[in-house]
Amino acid sequence: MAKARAALQRTAEAMPIHRDEDMEEDAEQTLDESADPLEESGRTADSDEEIEESVAEDIARFEESFSGINKRYRLINRIGEGTFSTVYKAEDLEYNNFNNSWDIDEHSNRKWASPGQRRRTSKRPHYVAIKKIYVTSSPGRILNELDLLHDLKNSEEVCPLITAFRHMDQVVAVLPYFQHRDFREYYRDMRISDMRLYFKSLFIALKSVHAKHILHRDIKPTNFLYNPEQARGVLVDFGLAEREGTDWHQCDCTLPSEERRSRIAHSHYAQTQQAGHQVSAYPKNDVRSSRRANRAGTRGFRAPEVLLKCTQQNTSIDMWSAGVILLTLLSRRFPFFHSADDIDALLEITTIFGRKKMKETSLLHGQIFETNIPSYSENGHSLEKIILWCTSRSGKDSTGAKIELEDDEKEAVEFLYRLLECDPTKRITAEEALRHPFITKAFEDEDGTSDVDIDFVG
Template sequence: MESVVPGRGHRDQPFTIHEDAPSTADTEMLESASPEDDDNVEQMDDMADDMEGADDEDQESDYSASSDDEVVEDPYVLQDMEKLQNSFPGFREKYRLIKRIGEGTFSTVYKAEDLLYDDYDNSWDLDRDNDRYAPPPLRSGDGAEAQPSRRRKPKYVAVKKIYVTSSPSRIFNELDLLHDLRGCKAVCPLITAFRSADQVIAILPYFRHADFRDYFRDMTVTDMAIYLRSLFTALASVHSHNIIHRDIKPTNFLYNPATRRGVLVDFGLAEREGYDCKPCVCHEPMARRMKRAAVKKLAAMPRKGGYPRDDTRPSRRANRAGTRGFRAPEVLFKCTEQTTKIDIWSAGVILLTILSKRFPFFNSADDVEAMIEIATIFGWHRMQQTAALHGCMFETTIPTIGKSGFSFEAIILWSTNRSGKELPEDEQLAVEFLKRCMELDPSKRISAEEALRHEFLQLGLEQEAEGKGETGDDELDILKV
């Protein structure tokens, strides 16, 4: 069995995959890797081609289920857990699988007890000091009956089994990015990883969370601010490393309303900003953009309904990976130079979902329907401007799509059955923040760092400070946030 071990550095000490020396025991979690170990990595398809194959399918989250402690009774799940334990020699001595907590397009995640927790560095665990300073049991000489020493409470991890259908480049990319993000606030750290033949598993901290659908309708504006502040803290950390998550959605942000702490997970579609991209006209000045022949040609085309019979425009290929309903306009228009701002749009969709109390808010079947949904809100005039920003053209003959669209205030009032009324002052502040997140032009969209300084995300700071340290009986493995 081979182990994938994260190093201590970042880009100066690249992530490596290596094979341990032959042993009858299970592979140890080594702290370093030799230069010769890099030869074990066999690169196949590039990540862009791999992601393109998943564009037409809705990207499911690995953590789609909440972490309730129900007993595993499904024979298929039990069989799958048994097969996983047998695939890695010595796995049973390190971890005890408990149940499956999530299943996505590219992987399955299990909850497991870390049997060798005390043998390794656990700096990722916030609660490790709680047990260290626990009061010792009373002795009989202290005037009380002798008490047995208390056993340390179990520590849990999440075991992510990555499907063999994922290319080696995709797997290596995800683990490499997680390695770079170690120590980042509100981001799921990589503890270690193992490879046996073509099977790869990643060991991550287990984070107890609630199902988004169970609490988002009951959130107050202050609750929204605390939730979004935790999410944007994670985005700020990720974006500071020039990494695009590409799949921001509620099921990829594990949040516990009781502790008001969340963590960003699932970097299976993440990529470094600028990776395998080509220049797009959206990054050029307006004057130069309007001089381009392609834009002039698009503007001169007859504006009629339907598709042109003989379309002479060159095809465009761009990364469209992500989940339908959360893709930014530049992704739908196939911008070839996408930035971290696509994550900000997705976070804005989450806020719109909470404010409108409708999940999912956007429910399109493909990219064309997704454009229509966005155009219904912003109007066809602004969508035309957005299309021209990326050298494209947008036309529609759907009568329900007006020129100016609707305001977010009107949409929220209508969806919450408050038509004819006005939004309270705190909700107006939330809508103001929402407008900054869901700006059609990515260059005008707010950044994660700017968002953390916004007045809306300052709400509830005192309540959040008071709530820190309050954990339930099973809050034993909260991530560092």
Template sequence: MAVASSDGEYEDDPESYHSGDSEEYQMDHRPWLERTAVKRDIQDLYTVKGLYNPSLGLYRYRVVDRLGEGTFSSVYLAYDSLHNLHNNVYWLPEETKSPVGNLCVETGHQVALKKILVTSSPERVENELSILENLRGCRNVSPLVTAFRDDDQVIIVLPFHACDDFRYFYRLMDPPKIRAYMTCLLRALKDIHARGIIHRDVKPANFLFDYESGHGVLVDFGLAERYQSPREATCQHEPATRSHLHGQRCRTDDTLTVEQAVYDARKRSRAGEGKVGFRQEDARPAVKTNRAGTRGFRAPEVLFKCPDQTVAIDVWSAGVILLSILSHKFPVFNSSDDVEALMEIAALFGRNSMQRCAMLHNRTFISNVPTLDEPPESLASLILRLNPHLYTPHQPDPTPEEALEHILAVDCALDLCAKLLHVDSTRRITAAQALRHRFLGNAEDDGPDEQLDPTEGKCGLLHRWVDGQRG
């Protein structure tokens, strides 16, 4: 590894990079050839000066493995050697606030180091750090421990959360496990939405769930943004407010024009003029809006390029996850572009639903695919077609009471899934309402929705304009 000399400069350690030299790492789960590449990556990380504490003459973080790689960052498992020198109560879980916990005198406390790739824009990095700072205290959200910079290299320190791969357990989940998973996810969304934050990339890979303990945390706010309410409606729905986080339908000066455009498009389609599809040379101005997210989890309003996207897009993504769990199919949507993604959604909800959804965002949806006129009778019927054993209890010999309890729980889960996946964003259930749904309802979430004081400074731009008045 790289070590620091007495004058603070870094020197190369003659230690071998051979894949068998793993005493200082935790890579037994990796093939030998893969270990070499990961070790070289870790050595490059040690060149960041913030990892070394010159006053104590030791590395603050001892990196032992790489947890994952993404488009904009890489995440590493490390031990905080100086953990005992700081007050870490605010981010440690309850079970680790005792002197024992995950703390080891020789190694320190486990943390995750997120290395932002140098190709990321400074504005993007600043936005992520600012949002993480604003989300302190949110339930089921991985909190910011600290961050440091070395020239153009930024390292974000986060708690390490033990988790399981969604692909290995989503088909094994019974109603209690599904309830625990969705409760943790929706609590995280409720808390961040109350602070005016849209995650924009909710998916299983960004929700770390420990199957055994039933606890999960939302991570990776690299694409997150603060909701900025427009001064006036830009679509056929009002901007979001604290009392209506997903906005409300409304009529604008453009309503009649949009309705006429939809009527004309339907008329041309029925007349069989053959003008359904893409124009080879489209002179219309391009619509620019935020389309950030992962394919298969983007809400219809994102695909329709709605300029006023609310926190409802995160709720849709949570519904897609629940749909995967119930249907035993992952990923549910696997399109390569936005048009195919819209067609996948239309295959579930039908042509008429998508046309109404498009009109809500000042768009038209026209297709000559005949099967769109015959969508599944309901979302529940489609799920049962994909997973015919959904109503079968997981116990080997269930009692009549256990079987009835399982059936009722599945009914409630199907109802919640349909409410999370409403194509009309203004009618889609909020995270707070979902937590009060009969499938998830519990005493902790039965109270009134959180109403934050604008003077607390936790909601950023959300309270500049609230219900038409300056906050």
């Protein structure tokens, strides 16, 4: 055993360490990466919750550095921390001086809640979320985020921007404080009917964002604040969002398939293949330029085309990320993908979809996918099988029959296939998703179960 290990070690040492990116790209990469979904707080805090000393100090420092902020807002607690910002819960001290059309809670309290449920009157304190954007962010990045939010101000299920202001290098955005629960509290308990509602809300948000040709780029549970009780969520954090078409360069995936096929047939690779297969090898000192593409997002939620550095990414990358959330819910595994880096991420996707699909997917973007790793089968696994396995149902039931997914789960899986479609041009759009039976049934469910009037049906 020890000997074998030593031998293994030698092999490992003999092989060169490959660095898949340049060192100078590091800084950029750090900025590409949104915070890990697991490490972010994802739940609204109650005001009576006790505050940590360090948080209190942090708040004090913030108030001190930003003169005048405590006249307008009373900072209560720190509720979230990301790569680019910290979010605080605060009481809005000047609420009554302004137009508060953004306040859906106030709105829905009147409109949605039955009189008995109404807990708070208009006398209640009004809360906001204050997003302190780190001073190390460039004005350009901040401008981008605020500009997009400004554009999206009237979009459904998108967190509206109340206001934003600057003091020296410190920029602050004020957003509504939205009651929601941490995804980790409910992801293992969601019923299919709950998922319909969750995704209905998410796709309404995405539809309105995509209608403006904006890519969110960072769809993940922590950026979709969801309140299961109200079956309502808001999409937040447009820090990585961009307009469709930004820095686009021709990628083969947008060509008509005929033309793409011809490009592939005449590619350098096709010619060397004809000349006789060579052993896979890559240049040691590669002087060619790197393929550059925006890969901002969160590990585990990046679409294949993002991982493959497609240079014409569009809004469908958000739909893939939504698919990852659905896979998480159906398999009851969070996070589903570990994706320590982009290579791992693509290989994890390969684990599911198999080599053949990944080869095709890579070719869409003009790239050759080669692997001899034995764990990846040609055709991969079906999502049904993976979900059964993840939920310990891959055996047989007491009658000896193979356990199958429930009917509504099957429907969910069918929908999941449309989201986790590796070809971005075939992936379902948010608008189409809202017409998919999996989602339209959410309306029916609501019809049947909810005890309030629904004015948008009929």
